[in-house]
Amino acid sequence: MIREIINFTNGLLSDIPDIMQWNIQPDKGLHVFIDIDETGNWANQNLQQSIDYDYYDGKNQDIKLWNDCIRYQEATEYITMNKVSKFDKKKKIHSCSPFAVAFNFNFNDKEKSELGIKIFKKSDKPSKEELKSNNALIRAQRRIVIEERLKDYQSNSLSIYGIKKKDGDLFSNQPFIYGKQIMGFFNNLHKILNAVELIAEYSLLTGKDYLHLYLRTIPIDVQEELHNRYVKQEIFSGEVMLKEHFGSVGFFTAYNQKKPFLRHRTSFLKDGVSQRFSEEDAITLYTFEKLLRRKPQCLPNPLPIMVDGREWNKRVIKLFNESGDTLSFRDLLKQLFAKYNMKSLPNYYLLNLSKTVSGIVINDFDFVPLFRYYLDGDIVVSNVTNSSSLQDKSFEREREISIKTIFDFERVAVREVFNNSLVKIKEDKYVTNYFGEIDSNYVIGGTLMSNLMQKYRKAIYAYIYKSDTNAINASMFDDIMYQSVLSNIKLDTFENKRFEWNNSIKKKINIWFSLYKMFNQNDKRENMVTKINELKNEISRVTKGETDLLSPESFAFGAGQLVSYLMDRSVSTNKTYAMLEPYLQKGKSRFLQDAIAQTVTVYKHDINQIYKGRFEFLASQVLTYGGDIDMKPLLKYFLAGCFSPCTIYEKTKEITNNN
Structure with a gap:
């Protein structure tokens, strides 16, 4: 690590002699x-x-x-x-x-x-x-x-x-x-x-x-x-080997006689110090640290250090400083890829630092064999749940979102999934927190979301910034999405009349299903957007009495639709989405059916005559569906049913037109 920094700094001092005067x-x-x-x-x-x-x-x-x-x-x-x-x-x-x-x-x-x-x-x-x-x-x-x-x-x-x-x-x-x-x-x-x-x-x-x-x-x-x-x-810290005039340096070498637990116990060198440096190298590291401390900064963070690529190092540093504004890493790469018509960036070390009260701290330093800026084909976040935003006193269906680059993924998906806390965008200010402290008091979603960030943020950083496509797998992605939706369920209150109208949860489900195959290394996952659209059409026909539930996925989606309608019947003045938790905790379908049946008993007097027929068709199918199904793998379908437009409310004419 240190040797790469020394070579990088010496190259900059040779190729950009005036860099020590910058900023x-x-x-x-x-x-x-x-x-x-x-x-x-x-x-x-x-x-x-x-x-x-x-x-x-x-x-x-x-x-x-x-x-x-x-x-x-x-x-x-x-x-x-x-x-x-x-x-x-x-x-x-x-x-x-x-x-x-x-x-x-x-x-x-x-x-x-x-x-x-x-x-x-x-x-x-x-x-x-x-x-x-x-x-x-x-x-x-x-x-x-x-x-x-x-x-x-x-x-x-x-x-x-x-x-x-x-x-x-x-x-x-x-x-x-x-x-x-x-x-x-x-x-x-x-x-x-x-x-x-x-x-x-x-x-x-x-x-x-x-x-x-x-x-x-x-x-x-x-x-x-x-x-x-x-x-x-x-320039040296600790003992200097006077004959060779080599010594240990204080630049991230953990040399501290008073803290033996920080020293390199497995080293064969003297006193457990893994490496000593020449006076020339020590001065170079001191120079590099001076560049890091510059305000405004003259080196990007994270800092890409190209292997055998002095010309590219020079281009990156010049581009960063010629912009007039302090470029983020994502904006720097965006300009670099555009200026030089690049498809990828190979063979570099990525150094991520934080400036703290105690000094400069290395968060991560790793080799990146190949950075991918563009994703494999455009990925579209489909509005499968019909999320809508209020425009001029009426709700308008939100448009699909195209994700073309890895930083589009960060800006759109990661920001939304982690409640604007891991990736925060406010008034065009783009801030990330992949390494700093996390205070749950300032995180939307509280402790559950804070823990989710702690658990997965390093993997997300590796996936985005180091192009480690194995850093996130399908099960990890599903867990992220489920726990993220759950954080809303635990804390959100009803803002509109219907249970389904939680736009934050809808957006997360849209991301979950649209990116469902993105983290599947074995390519065995189905297209969830297509699947949910098929389920919506199937449940629409069930509410008309035209067909039965055809699969466990149909049952879970239909159960979600039924629960959504029943939650709307509640007359509580302070309704929260936590009302959904008891249903999510049912491990088997028969237990979920029992819970729904009990709820039907509570609200049966409030079933609107207009919707009674469609409600009865769906309820009878859900409550009599056979088998003792494991609900854990079906929870995503249940949630999709809860937060997709409830087919029980559909008018006959609309049902006919949609089919």
């Missing part, structure tokens, strides 16, 4: 440049905007010191947050250079409580004055903390950069012509902070906003050279 921007906050003269005195005490400082609000990039802010920040930044402790063991100061001091204003809840800072909950509605006062306290307390850490930071940064104190003369053992400026910078920091507090934009800083103080007197070329030396010196 780079300074931290949100205040950037202040300090001039210290040769005698150690502070020269630019009258700080002027656009000359000595600039404020970046995270949006407006039209600031005069933009390039300076970026360059100085890059020359003083940390390698990883763990490395910051060598400069400040409490990790309050985040710069890693004797030529800068940088920190943010973020306190955790424990620290806030100890310092008397208010912690506002989401439900709180503090006034502007309360927020202003609290933020002022945050800044004041942060300054106290920072000034307490400055002495150690100064000593450690000089030591790490090889600028050591000897015989009272700070730089006598290593000539450094800017020694007076460095000492002047640290000696004046209290005064500098006083002056910075007078800058109007300082009052805007809070939370994760940064204050950067840069010692501008020392040429940036010198700072960059020394920072590069520091990076090479500290």
Whole structure:
């Protein structure tokens, strides 16, 4: 895995030399440049905007010191947050250079409580004055903390950069012509902070906003050279094999002496570390991680890394960055396939990452031998249940939906089946949750749907993004669809007069039956759309007394139609689809027949005379159907009967026309 990333990054740096300048921007906050003269005195005490400082609000990039802010920040930044402790063991100061001091204003809840800072909950509605006062306290307390850490930071940064104190003369053992400026910078920091507090934009800083103080007197070329030396010196984590100058790196290698359970116990290499890298490779991985951290991002996520395909890697990265907007993986591939008239994408690794508070986390890294963008022939989601939407005060039958690409499947089917929670589309914003935490409180369908997502989302990701056609089989698909419909049954309430008019369930059944053969590796499954249409015609004839139930599937579908009609008879003021659950729990047909018979007894007085004949024809067939049938494989037909248009309500003329 690591070797593929190294090769990929080296190829990008060679083929796109300016990529390290793409999408780079300074931290949100205040950037202040300090001039210290040769005698150690502070020269630019009258700080002027656009000359000595600039404020970046995270949006407006039209600031005069933009390039300076970026360059100085890059020359003083940390390698990883763990490395910051060598400069400040409490990790309050985040710069890693004797030529800068940088920190943010973020306190955790424990620290806030100890310092008397208010912690506002989401439900709180503090006034502007309360927020202003609290933020002022945050800044004041942060300054106290920072000034307490400055002495150690100064000593450690000089030591790490090889600028050591000897015989009272700070730089006598290593000539450094800017020694007076460095000492002047640290000696004046209290005064500098006083002056910075007078800058109007300082009052805007809070939370994760940064204050950067840069010692501008020392040429940036010198700072960059020394920072590069520091990076090479500290790029390894753990022990370095000095002879070969190889070492372990902190880039997803799980090297941690304090957590032995994370180490590679089966490795034959020293201390259980599976692989050590050269200094050159370690720097490459550091560079790759810097590219990953870019905001806005300059590498897509998931990231395809082509095997022996440098030209394709270059095309993908350029296409991603030339779009003007941050492309999703699906939009990136859509443009790639269209631009180069591709039918498939072979031989690449797919790296999926998440950026968390703790850093970058690898969700998945796998080899994809062949990615299929287009499905085998157009797949049509037929409206077999007659789902309808309200248009101009009347219901209009919804149109069939064509699924041509794998991402059409994700956008149409996966979104609908998982209640807009696994794939969420709102106001053209397309969000997926294949790897993040799932909070059932924010999932439509509650715990049942949350559990369904947890159980199958990795398989769905593999099916869509890695073209693993074996990731979902027929039984898995049936379970997904049944449990998804069940989540509606457990929680949905009646919104219209008839039981059948639940559009969400209808859409799911349409997807279930239209994609029924899509996950059948043995090609033995029947065409369910055709089958359900045949059953609707058959039950229509049964309600006219023209035929008997001809099969177990007919019985299940007819039973669903009968139960749907009976549920409409309920006079409950708060009807829910949970009324259907007792029928779904019947393992054998005779138990289902008993339950239906009991319901008929309850509602027989309310059978409308208009529909009585058709009801009686269907009821007699369903309740007298012979055999002790196992209902589990027939539940889909039963549900289809419940949520398809009820033939009992059909008028004689309509029945004649439909036949």
